[in-house]
Amino acid sequence: MKKILLALAIMPLLFVACSSDDDPSTADFDYSIDLLYGEWRATNIESIGSIDLTTPLNELYAAPTYLKFNKDGTLEGEGLFGEGTGKYSTREKSIHTSIGKTKKSFEVVSLQATTAKVKLSAKGLGTPLIPDNAGEIIVTLRKNYPRTFNFDFDIKLLYGKWRAVSLEGLPEGAVDLTHPLVTPTYLTFEEKGILVSEGYFGNETGRYSTEDKKIYTLIDKNRLDMEVTALAAGTARVKFNPTGIDFGGLIPGDTKTITIVLKKQ
Numbered sequence: 001m002k003k004i005l006l007a008l009a010i011m012p013l014l015f016v017a018c019s020s021d022d023d024p025s026t027a028d029f030d031y032s033i034d035l036l037y038g039e040w041r042a043t044n045i046e047s048i049g050s051i052d053l054t055t056p057l058n059e060l061y062a063a064p065t066y067l068k069f070n071k072d073g074t075l076e077g078e079g080l081f082g083e084g085t086g087k088y089s090t091r092e093k094s095i096h097t098s099i100g101k102t103k104k105s106f107e108v109v110s111l112q113a114t115t116a117k118v119k120l121s122a123k124g125l126g127t128p129l130i131p132d133n134a135g136e137i138i139v140t141l142r143k144n145y146p147r148t149f150n151f152d153f154d155i156k157l158l159y160g161k162w163r164a165v166s167l168e169g170l171p172e173g174a175v176d177l178t179h180p181l182v183t184p185t186y187l188t189f190e191e192k193g194i195l196v197s198e199g200y201f202g203n204e205t206g207r208y209s210t211e212d213k214k215i216y217t218l219i220d221k222n223r224l225d226m227e228v229t230a231l232a233a234g235t236a237r238v239k240f241n242p243t244g245i246d247f248g249g250l251i252p253g254d255t256k257t258i259t260i261v262l263k264k265q
Contacts, residue, residue, distance in 0.1 A: 029090040031111040036090070039068040040116065041145035042080065046138040047122065051129055056150065056209040060218040062127040063193060063207065067097070067141070075099060078192065080125050109138060116141040151210035153231040158215075161188040162236065162262040164199070167250060169239075169258045175250050177260075183248060187262065195219065200247050229259065236262040 029036075042065040045051045053062055065079030075088045075097055082099025089096050095106040095118070106118035118141065122134035130137060149155045164185040167175040177185060185199025195208040197219045206219035215226045215238065224245070226238040239259045242251050251258060 028092055030093050031108060033090065035111050035113060035116075036069050036095075037071055038143050039066055039076075039145075040141040040143050041066050042139050043142050043145065044140040045130060046140075047130055047134045056211040056214075056216055058129060059193060059209040060207050060216055060223065061129050062125075066145075077102075080127060106139075114143045116143075149210055150212065152213050153228060155210065157231050157233060158189045158210075158236075159191060161186055161196075161265040163265055164260050165263045166261040167247075167258055168237075168261065170251065170255065182250070186265070200245060234264045236264075238262065 041054075043052070043054050045053060052058060053065065063079040065081060066077065067081055068076040069088060070076070073087055073089070075086045077083060077086065077097070077099045081097060081104050082102035084099050086097060086099030086102075088098070093108050095108060097104045097106070104120060106120050109117040109119055117138055119136055119138050122130045122137045123132045125132075151158075164177045164187070166177055176182070183199050185201060186197070187201065188196040189208060190196065193207050193209055195206045195217055197204055197206060197217075201217075201224070202219045202222070204220040206217060208215055208217045210216070213228050215228060217224045217226065222244070224240060226240045228236065228238050230237040237259055239257060241256055242258050243256070
């Protein structure tokens, strides 16, 4: 009888131990773990000043950054804190994340239903907006931030590989960019703001963002702003200032505005 009573007394302790082992990510967290679950976007950084991470121009230098904390301890990330799937753990006021080779430690300053603030080291963020020697920074996170695009056209029409086929608006008339003696030029607009350039605009992988009729691009640290005048399923027309771009003598040096015609590949 004593053995039975002893076994019954030990069983609740075993269940508690198993529960703790099954969910180590929530151990000893100073905040309600339920508030943490869900998708958060980094919207602001406080360092020497305040930086809005959601403006189209700043998105060229710091990719839109999201963290999704799942109940099973897994983590989905995009942007500055890691790209892909990883895991996280919590202890007291700290959140430790690991996504691929990217590991971050956050000190939670505040955690509410839809907003949070976390403190972390600026070192290794990988954005020119915040130098590595900036010390500690505070990042504002917002839960369920809408994933919308500020673009006057259907963003899905923009995705894909485009070839520059013609230059218009020149004194001598249009230039055929498909001529065998002309450098083939392509722009590939991928999701998540990734831009792949080949030809006259450079041979690099960069970034782009949109605002109204504008496409802002950053290729090899060089920024170029384009205005979309037409965008359809197979063709597009964009206007820009070619100053600083070497088109191999195709454009007079004093030209301030030209239109490039793109064809979807």
